[in-house]
Amino acid sequence: MPLPQTEAPGRLQAELMSRGLRMTRQRRIILSVVETAKQHLDASQILRKARKLDSQVDRVTVYRTLSLLKRHGLIDELDLMHMQGEKHFYERRPQRDHIHMACLRCGKISEFESNLFDRLKGQIQRDCQFHIVVTRLEVGGYCAQCRTASAA
Amino acid sequence: MPLPQTEAPGRLQAELMSRGLRMTRQRRIILSVVETAKQHLDASQILRKARKLDSQVDRVTVYRTLSLLKRHGLIDELDLMHMQGEKHFYERRPQRDHIHMACLRCGKISEFESNLFDRLKGQIQRDCQFHIVVTRLEVGGYCAQCRTASAA
DNA sequence: TTAAGTGCAAATATTTTGCTGTCAC
């Protein structure tokens, strides 16, 4: 029986521990915030949510933990086309890469998986002899709703 | 007869003037730096090169001009997988979108055009009803040379 | 016990803004 898409919480924590890293109170909190986020969060939002759970979490620890997770390939960093200043957003690395589409009018972020994208990555690896570690495909434009609204 | 790939310099300048924008001494210099760049430059590098041509160019003017060019869709902003801090890099918007590949070992940036990428964009527009204005596909990994070197 | 991790303060890096004076058209 295949596992459901939404894995049990604590996966990030298990991954870090299996790599021999120390599981501190602060890390546990930050990991749970990242893991249960319903949208893409930036460092300040992660800090705020972490402090709701435990006021003793420092901004620097958030940055250091995000950097750790990124180094270990457990989260991906997004820019979302720089629509909200120069913030970076984070999400748990998905099982299958997806595309981020940012609506330049309403700001909505949508995600899209595509076989063509998977094939494109294969083509890059073959044709360029390039071993892919991480990809980021971001698209800026107008979503269905805003397209219609503009036309009206 | 089709135009050659490498257009005559001054194209950016012509584009801005045709949009009714003022062509100042500073803008002319910054545009020529961006236009003749042989690699992707960030704001500070553009400033430095501009000042070699005319010491009377301010950093703020570089930022304002880059922002103007971006708003008009004449240049694209790249992050190059944040390999060199949080700088942004700029390039004239190409006639055909390409992929940027950043080697995590040697730092080399390569570019790649692909029909699959063009088809993927078409798929996004159709399947998501999303009107694409700008795309950015960046890939981090290991280039052919560094792959070999690591294996050795 | 002890090396890894945290917090605090300060530094660094990048980009933006307010305002006054200048110049392209």
Place this chain on the structure above:
DNA sequence: GTGACAGCAAAATATTTGCACTTAA
């Protein structure tokens, strides 16, 4: 002549670093 633009200073934003203290293993 006039409104768009440039320069300067200062602010805002985002992230990193040094160092002493704390804690997980």
